Amino acid sequence: MVGDVDLVFAARRGSVENVELIASRICENGVSTGLTDIRDQEGHTAMHWAASGGYVHVIRILAKYDPALVNALSLKPRTIDQTPLMWAAYSGKLDAVVALLECGAQLNAVESVMGYSALMFAIQFGHINVAHVLIDRFHANVDQRDFRGSTLLHFAALQGHYSIIHYLIQVYSVDVNASTRDGFIPIHLAALQGHLRAARVLISYGASVSICNEKGQNAIHIAREKHGVKFAKAIESCASRDPFQSHQIPGDFPKDILNRFRTRMKEGNFALRCPQILVYVFPIIVFVNYMVYLFILRDVSVRRYTLGFFYHLFILASIFAFCRILLSNPGFIPARSLDYVKSTLLQQSILPGEICWTCMNLKPMRSKHCALCNRCVDRFDHHCPYVGNCIGSNTDRAFVVYLCSVFGALSCALGLLFHLYFRSEIVYPFFSFELWNIMCISVCIVDTICLIGITPLLLQQCYLIVNDITVNESINMTRYNYFWDSHGRFYNPNDQGAFRNCLSFWYRRAARAVYYNEDGSPQTPNLNTKKDDNLVDTTNNSFTMDQSNRV
Numbered sequence: 001m002v003g004d005v006d007l008v009f010a011a012r013r014g015s016v017e018n019v020e021l022i023a024s025r026i027c028e029n030g031v032s033t034g035l036t037d038i039r040d041q042e043g044h045t046a047m048h049w050a051a052s053g054g055y056v057h058v059i060r061i062l063a064k065y066d067p068a069l070v071n072a073l074s075l076k077p078r079t080i081d082q083t084p085l086m087w088a089a090y091s092g093k094l095d096a097v098v099a100l101l102e103c104g105a106q107l108n109a110v111e112s113v114m115g116y117s118a119l120m121f122a123i124q125f126g127h128i129n130v131a132h133v134l135i136d137r138f139h140a141n142v143d144q145r146d147f148r149g150s151t152l153l154h155f156a157a158l159q160g161h162y163s164i165i166h167y168l169i170q171v172y173s174v175d176v177n178a179s180t181r182d183g184f185i186p187i188h189l190a191a192l193q194g195h196l197r198a199a200r201v202l203i204s205y206g207a208s209v210s211i212c213n214e215k216g217q218n219a220i221h222i223a224r225e226k227h228g229v230k231f232a233k234a235i236e237s238c239a240s241r242d243p244f245q246s247h248q249i250p251g252d253f254p255k256d257i258l259n260r261f262r263t264r265m266k267e268g269n270f271a272l273r274c275p276q277i278l279v280y281v282f283p284i285i286v287f288v289n290y291m292v293y294l295f296i297l298r299d300v301s302v303r304r305y306t307l308g309f310f311y312h313l314f315i316l317a318s319i320f321a322f323c324r325i326l327l328s329n330p331g332f333i334p335a336r337s338l339d340y341v342k343s344t345l346l347q348q349s350i351l352p353g354e355i356c357w358t359c360m361n362l363k364p365m366r367s368k369h370c371a372l373c374n375r376c377v378d379r380f381d382h383h384c385p386y387v388g389n390c391i392g393s394n395t396d397r398a399f400v401v402y403l404c405s406v407f408g409a410l411s412c413a414l415g416l417l418f419h420l421y422f423r424s425e426i427v428y429p430f431f432s433f434e435l436w437n438i439m440c441i442s443v444c445i446v447d448t449i450c451l452i453g454i455t456p457l458l459l460q461q462c463y464l465i466v467n468d469i470t471v472n473e474s475i476n477m478t479r480y481n482y483f484w485d486s487h488g489r490f491y492n493p494n495d496q497g498a499f500r501n502c503l504s505f506w507y508r509r510a511a512r513a514v515y516y517n518e519d520g521s522p523q524t525p526n527l528n529t530k531k532d533d534n535l536v537d538t539t540n541n542s543f544t545m546d547q548s549n550r551v
């Protein structure tokens with residue numbers, strides 16, 4: 001026979017069969033106090049653990065046997081009076097939140113330490129989708145405050161969740177300068193924690209850097225005290241000149257290249273404008289290389305005609321690919337309006353986490369907002385300053401061709417130089433020998449440096465294509481939920497095996513077609529690509545994580 005407390009452990013492991021078995025046995029034995037009194041050593045019920053693990057089936061079974069469990073309060077001093085709904089909210093388990101509320105959980109209950117509600121927990125832990133469902137579907141109060149008088153915006157600012165700041169201000173018009181009892185406004189907290197981006201977003205919505213708290217400190221004072229002069233200057237400069245001040249929604253991206261550069265300079269993120277000049281690196285290197293070829297290497301390539309042929313082939317291919325990337329639309333997703341977000345997206349059960357708050361449109365699964373182009377780019381890989389454009393769904397193939405052909409051209413050029421020097425095929429020039437030598441050696445050095453620089457990039461691209469991951473995804477992997485199953489293990493939903501990944505990279509249709517209807521309206525993105533393994537193997541006893549430490 002198993003003890004009653006095994007119910008808590010079974011719920012913590014998400015074991016549906018065991019929970020059903022133990023709960024039914026306890027209820028058959030006629031325990032009058034119900035399941036609420038069955039707790040682990042720390043004073044948490046089975047429902048708390050089922051909620052934080054997101055085990056929807058377990059939640060429904062427990063609620064069936066004892067409805068009072070849905071609103072059971074924690075007894076542990078540090079987490080006193082926390083409800084299962086709060087645990088589900090801070091763990092970001094949306095399905096569990098919905099299940100608990102449908103089973104009768106109290107939406108606006110607050111715990112006794114700080115006066116936090118489930119919505120406040122969801123926002124503190126950055127779960128914008130949970131927050132949206134709590135507010136929009138279950139009508140949680142957006143004006144609620146904790147015991148210190150902190151608003152929802154304070155929590156978002158404290159943790160640096162800038163998309164939640166966008167969401168709360170744009171959709172629910174919350175007060176950007178609301179003050180706690182001790183005079184802290186949200187931007188004070190962003191400055192306190194060193195969240196520059198959150199501070200910038202707050203400033204762009206009119207947060208004041210001159211309002212002081214009770215100690216007489218404004219946001220800049222706090223920033224200087226906690227994170228030094230440099231950080232304070234950064235906030236100050238945001239306040240004096242904010243590129244997103246007007247919250248203008250980006251227009252259509254110009255087709256012609258001159259206007260495109262002008263648009264980037266005008267709209268793009270100021271700090272990132274400088275690399276624009278790097279776009280000249282490739283044309284200059286090609287020009288210098290070809291001059292050396294014309295004046296020096298041509299005679300070698302007459303004898304080494306295979307090398308000479310491939311040299312030309314690769315140079316032409318790289319110029320073609322360079323122009324193709326530079327001149328094409330990398331897969332920009334058209335910008336919409338706030339009305340569109342409110343009336344269409346938020347009502348179509350599309351969650352705020354999938355919305356770009358600058359473009360006011362849906363972000364398809366593998367897209368990202370490029371700060372330099374100020375547009376969302378479909379299947380965003382990275383913004384490459386050397387080709388002056390984003391690498392997205394429309395330019396990624398050309399980018400691989402570009403890398404390969406530059407690699408080939410550099411190798412051929414170095415091969416010709418090798419024959420020139422080491423095979424003593426020296427051709428005497430019609431100008432001075434010293435100049436000749438300097439030109440050859442400098443081209444040799446530049447080409448070698450470029451080759452060393454480009455080889456890891458090429459290898460990385462090949463590796464990522466074989467595994468069907470973009471550069472952006474490989475860098476920001478932890479940000480994307482679809483890479484992690486419910487146990488936090490890595491899982492790539494796009495991976496179809498190396499061969500098919502390569503095929504689909506080259507032959508796929510624009511990924512955007514998956515997310516947009518013919519008329520340009522968004523389809524509901526498929527969020528169910530995660531492996532559904534809520535039903536954990538009941539023999540797995542290796543669960544050791546203590547989640548109570550996380551609050």
Ligand SMILES: [Zn+2]
Nearest residue numbers: 356359369376
């Ligand atoms: Zn965007």
Ligand SMILES: [Zn+2]
Nearest residue numbers: 370373383390
């Ligand atoms: Zn870009």
